[in-house]
Amino acid sequence: MASTCLFLTQFLLIFPVAMASSSPPLILSLLKSTVPNKLTFRRNVSLTVAVAVGSPPQTATMVLDTGSELSWLRCNAAVTTSASASFNPHVSITYRPITCSAPTCTTRTRDLTLPASCDKNRLCHVILSYADASSVEGTLATDGFRLGGSPVQTGAVFGCMESGSSSNPVEDARTTGLMGMNRGQLSFVSQMGFPKFSYCISPRDSPGVLILGAAELPWLPPLNYTPLVQVPPAAAALPYFDRVAYTVRLQGITVAGKLLPIPESVLEPDHTGAGQTMIDSGTQFTFLIGAAYAALRSEFLKQTAGILRPLAEPNFVFQGTMDLCFRIEMRSAAAARLPSVGLVFGGAEMKVAGEKLLYRVAGETRGPDGVYCLTFGNSDLLGVEAYVIGHHHQQDLWMEFDLAKSRVGLAEVGCDSASQRLGL
CATH class of the missing domain: 2.40.70.10 (Acid Proteases)
Structure with a gap:
């Protein structure tokens, strides 16, 4: 097999505010990236969206995944630039790690194949494993998330991951984390309160569409x-x-x-x-x-x-x-x-x-x-x-x-x- 190659195709994301259907849609940038490799069951084609996290806000690029529940960010306390593909929790005044005695730490989720445990600081330690043999682990936490001009979603639960193994290091170097979009109670779409979402993916190097919220478009054919x-x-x-x-x-x-x-x-x-x-x-x-x-x-x-x-x-x-x-x-x-x-x-x-x-x-x-x-x-x-x-x-x-x-x-x-x- 030839060495790994990477190409990007630009998509666009239309993001109506979930609880204010009359508000104009918020347009964000969504990227599609393809990284072929030998075993690529997960994340070899990634739809990524830019999200502002924390206070002051740090830009995070998250993979949109309808097959996952818990969202997570790659955390690194040494990060000092906004261009990094990591999130620095220590500079966010709204970041809150979850203790292992908190109810959220004992919540059963689809992604937690191993039960959450306590680390040396009595914080909730989680490990996520995927079908491509990759895994990430770190601390369960909360912080504020903002997409485009939408209101900040405070207290959103996510994993602040400090280590892991990857089957796709080239792709991972371009993203800060993963946005879980399944029906679990800890998924991003559930926590944000969207009743529905939809997308349309172009097969060519041209824009596609993702809409979070109701897509009331008169030209859409009957679904x-x-x-x-x-x-x-x-x-x-x-x-x-x-x-x-x-x-x-x-x-x-x-x-x-x-x-x-x-x-x-x-x-x-x-x-x-x-x-x-x-x-x-x-x-x-x-x-x-x-x-x-x-x-x-x-x-x-x-x-x-x-x-x-x-x-x-x-x-x-x-x-x-x-x-x-x-x-x-x-x-x-x-x-x-x-x-x-x-x-x-x-x-x-x-x-x-x-x-x-x-x-x-x-x-x-x-x-x-x-x-x-x-x-x-x-x-x-x-x-x-x-x-x-x-x-x-x-x-x-x-x-x-x-x-x-x-x-x-x-x-x-x-x-x-x-x-x-x-x-x-």
Whole structure:
């Protein structure tokens, strides 16, 4: 594999104040950065937003992640410049570390795979671990957060992380932390009180849109909604089920309209909760449980015979999970002839077509051909017992996360056009 490369694509964030719907939207800068590496389940494609934290305010660049709950900042007491990718808690007069005897320290969250503990100063010590084997640890704390010209959100709980290990040091060097956006009580969107948020991601080097609050735009097409899967609090223990993720019910997978013969039992969580379907902006590609991936792989290979030339290298597996790859001289010419893949939910369908189906592997060539892989991976190889719908397949879709009504809405929208209509 070639050495890691980095490129940036500018996005724009429209941010209406949650409790004042009549207020004009606040426009912030949101960046999309891509850093390919060998194992990149989390944060390889990052939507980042600038946030002012503390008093006096320090600018923090936070990764927007719908798959995480607790927000955190990389903390460094030696920071003396606003250009640093770290937050200095000691210069903020509103920073308050949380003690290990405080109720917040004992709150159970999705991200805390290890229980919070006491450090030598009797402060609440937390460790967050992610599926790409990265982790961060530090002190649970509160401080004020401000986005654009919005009112300061005082007393927001976050992790002030002082150490950790990373699978993506290049990306981490550009960001101050992570903004958890799932449905957990400690997530940023829950603490800020937004009833919904939505985004539209452009597949090209052009602006996209993110709106926190209600997107009342007359030109938006009707959204197709699918309900979030709800598990009653009194239900039996489900050790592998994430109760605060944006979980939807996957009813089937199609290739060129043909429904794949996948048993219903494979598409639904089992008695342990393994096998749920989650929408995660912190993941780049889409991962399917082994049996479903095998069915998709077989049918896609069959329907593209004569269109695509298989790589025919059994030991080549992109990112450790994608083993269906091809030799292609010009992707655009082949993309128009590819069969679409549909992810069918109750009330909605996500269609993946054209260039979104194939991803070029950086630095890999075979003569005049580039190496392209199907943008669906095998979650069994990833070590994650779930279906995960990634950022790549959400491009040119208006994605709405409605927390108030427990549903996700989507519709095909040209994100470039949406940006232009909003005057961005």
